[in-house]
Amino acid sequence: MEQEQEQLNELLLARRRKLEELRARGVEPFGQKFEADHYSADIIENYDTLEGREVTIAGRLISIRSHGKAAFAHLQDYRGKIQIYIRLDQVGQEKYELFDLVDIGDFVGVTGEVFKTRKGEVTVNVKDYTYLAKSLRPLPEKWHGLKDVELRYRQRYVDLIVNEEVRQTFIDRSRIISTMRELLNEWGFLEVETPIMQTIAGGALARPFVTHHNALDIKLYLRIATELHLKRLLVGGLDKVYEIGRIFRNEGISTIHNPEFTSVEIYQNYADYEDMMEITENLIHQIAKKVFGTDSIEFQGKVIDLTPPWPRETMIDIVRKYSGVDFSQIPDDETAFQAARKAGMELDKGLPWGEILYKFFEMYCEEQLLEPIFVTGFPVEVSPLAKKMESDPRLTLRFEGFIAGWEIANAFTELNDPIDQRERFEQQLGKREAGDDEAHVMDEDFINALEYGMPPAGGLGIGIDRMIMLLTDNISIRDVILFPTLKPRSHGE
RNA sequence: GGGCCAUUAGCUCAGCUGGCAGAGCACCUGACUUUUAAUCAGGGUGUCCCAGGUUCGAAUCCUGGAUGGCUCACCA
Numbered sequence A: 001m002e003q004e005q006e007q008l009n010e011l012l013l014a015r016r017r018k019l020e021e022l023r024a025r026g027v028e029p030f031g032q033k034f035e036a037d038h039y040s041a042d043i044i045e046n047y048d049t050l051e052g053r054e055v056t057i058a059g060r061l062i063s064i065r066s067h068g069k070a071a072f073a074h075l076q077d078y079r080g081k082i083q084i085y086i087r088l089d090q091v092g093q094e095k096y097e098l099f100d101l102v103d104i105g106d107f108v109g110v111t112g113e114v115f116k117t118r119k120g121e122v123t124v125n126v127k128d129y130t131y132l133a134k135s136l137r138p139l140p141e142k143w144h145g146l147k148d149v150e151l152r153y154r155q156r157y158v159d160l161i162v163n164e165e166v167r168q169t170f171i172d173r174s175r176i177i178s179t180m181r182e183l184l185n186e187w188g189f190l191e192v193e194t195p196i197m198q199t200i201a202g203g204a205l206a207r208p209f210v211t212h213h214n215a216l217d218i219k220l221y222l223r224i225a226t227e228l229h230l231k232r233l234l235v236g237g238l239d240k241v242y243e244i245g246r247i248f249r250n251e252g253i254s255t256i257h258n259p260e261f262t263s264v265e266i267y268q269n270y271a272d273y274e275d276m277m278e279i280t281e282n283l284i285h286q287i288a289k290k291v292f293g294t295d296s297i298e299f300q301g302k303v304i305d306l307t308p309p310w311p312r313e314t315m316i317d318i319v320r321k322y323s324g325v326d327f328s329q330i331p332d333d334e335t336a337f338q339a340a341r342k343a344g345m346e347l348d349k350g351l352p353w354g355e356i357l358y359k360f361f362e363m364y365c366e367e368q369l370l371e372p373i374f375v376t377g378f379p380v381e382v383s384p385l386a387k388k389m390e391s392d393p394r395l396t397l398r399f400e401g402f403i404a405g406w407e408i409a410n411a412f413t414e415l416n417d418p419i420d421q422r423e424r425f426e427q428q429l430g431k432r433e434a435g436d437d438e439a440h441v442m443d444e445d446f447i448n449a450l451e452y453g454m455p456p457a458g459g460l461g462i463g464i465d466r467m468i469m470l471l472t473d474n475i476s477i478r479d480v481i482l483f484p485t486l487k488p489r490s491h492g493e
Numbered sequence B: 001g002g003g004c005c006a007u008u009a010g011c012u013c014a015g016c017u018g019g020c021a022g023a024g025c026a027c028c029u030g031a032c033u034u035u036u037a038a039u040c041a042g043g044g045u046g047u048c049c050c051a052g053g054u055u056c057g058a059a060u061c062c063u064g065g066a067u068g069g070c071u072c073a074c075c076a
Helices: A010-024 A040-045 A088-099 A149-154 A156-162 A164-186 A227-235 A273-292 A315-323 A333-342 A353-368 A418-433 A444-451 A464-472
Strands: A054-066 A070-077 A080-087 A107-116 A122-133 A210-213 A218-222 A240-248 A260-269 A296-299 A302-305 A312-314 A373-379 A395-403 A406-413 A457-463
Touching: A040 A054, A040 A070, A040 A080, A040 A122, A054 A080, A054 A122, A080 A088, A080 A107, A088 A122, A149 A156, A156 A164, A164 A240, A164 A260, A164 A273, A164 A464, A227 A240, A227 A260, A227 A444, A227 A457, A260 A273, A260 A464, A273 A296, A273 A373, A273 A395, A273 A406, A273 A457, A273 A464, A296 A464, A312 A315, A315 A353, A315 A373, A333 A353, A353 A373, A406 A464, A418 A444, A457 A464
Parallel strands: A080 A122, A312 A373
Antiparallel strands: A054 A070, A054 A107, A070 A080, A107 A122, A210 A218, A240 A260, A260 A457, A296 A302, A373 A395, A395 A406, A406 A457
């Protein structure tokens, strides 16, 4: 960073002085491999068996209370923290003097006997200790911790040191994703990896990031979805596949949007979107059960029951419920447009029935859908990769799963008719030419794959970050992404 | 992109209608062998986000900018 320009203030200088003093006394402040045999939490949990026994622990000192010829400190490790007690008459003059050069934040390795203090706190009575790493910067204050959100995101390492709940969120995140993987593997799905850099970024309606390959001298796009490659694998006969991975979309940033985020997409040959509903509700319910031991989550003070089955409702029914406008009684584009105008929406002339229905859904319904629900019957215009309903070709066999007003799953019975797919792409190209740079691009190779024949299939995508927000009760996506996208601090230097 | 709000010590924050830059923790010096927000005595360590402007005088008022938060727009 700007280390060199940075004036070393008194706090930094004091630590560097101690660093030099340690070296002058022949102690290397940045130590070597160290083997601990216990975590702090293990010792506290198993005090009865460990009392009087010698343990070795390693961690960061987070507080020091010095009493002259003895001192207390707390040592924090991956699983918690534990008090240590060091006495002049236990460790000898030389070691005790070295302890004067310890700062809050330093990593040390400690060996000693387990005992309880008068007040009953499990403590390690230090027999020997060793420097593992000197900390040259002061940690945030002990009661208020680090609150400045900008600093928390920019220096997540500090946030993780001092804010226990933040550490827990990211441990939960990891467990949620590994549990998802275990479940999918158990259900017979094959985890695959498809390209992140692509010459055509398809599978979603979004703007991509662009980069350049020097040797090939071509534009490459970062993927906006994993969909089209995974469906190629269905053509190839892999039958049940999924990919958990990073998606990149060149869009605005908000509490529910980060330019890079993690999705899982799941595809199954010979299945349909109803199978995908079952996978969605079972996956999320099972994760809650296995990771948190519960059928319901508490999100922002509201209890949300995740137990399957979740209700299924059509978009037309939901729009009628929340807006009073009944699209089943609206026969054509023009009547739909009039209905929108009456509702006070400002729409471009010539929008089709389906897009207007979808606008109504977005405007009146999405944020009302607090309990888990599957919304079905999406219009064909906004679903270029989904199979049409035979009973009503204006709609598709697609659903989105909503919880707490957020879209967390999107799935359909996959369009496997290459001729229909080509027409849908051509429609999208029309939108693109009309200035919609988020419309889908033509992907000839994908059509080519479909022309070889893709079985009927169900496909499902889940936004993992939003799912984690729900499960960990966080209202900002930046609180479930370790290093969220931020503008650089100093501009143009 | 629009609106609103924030930015003061390492951290958490106070600083009124313009008049010498503050507190707690942390840190430094000293005392203290079961403390735990340890205690006691002493010490303020600062580009008041940046650049202009108004004024005898600006952390404070004005203009522009930066970063962040919320929100609207945007966003399957």
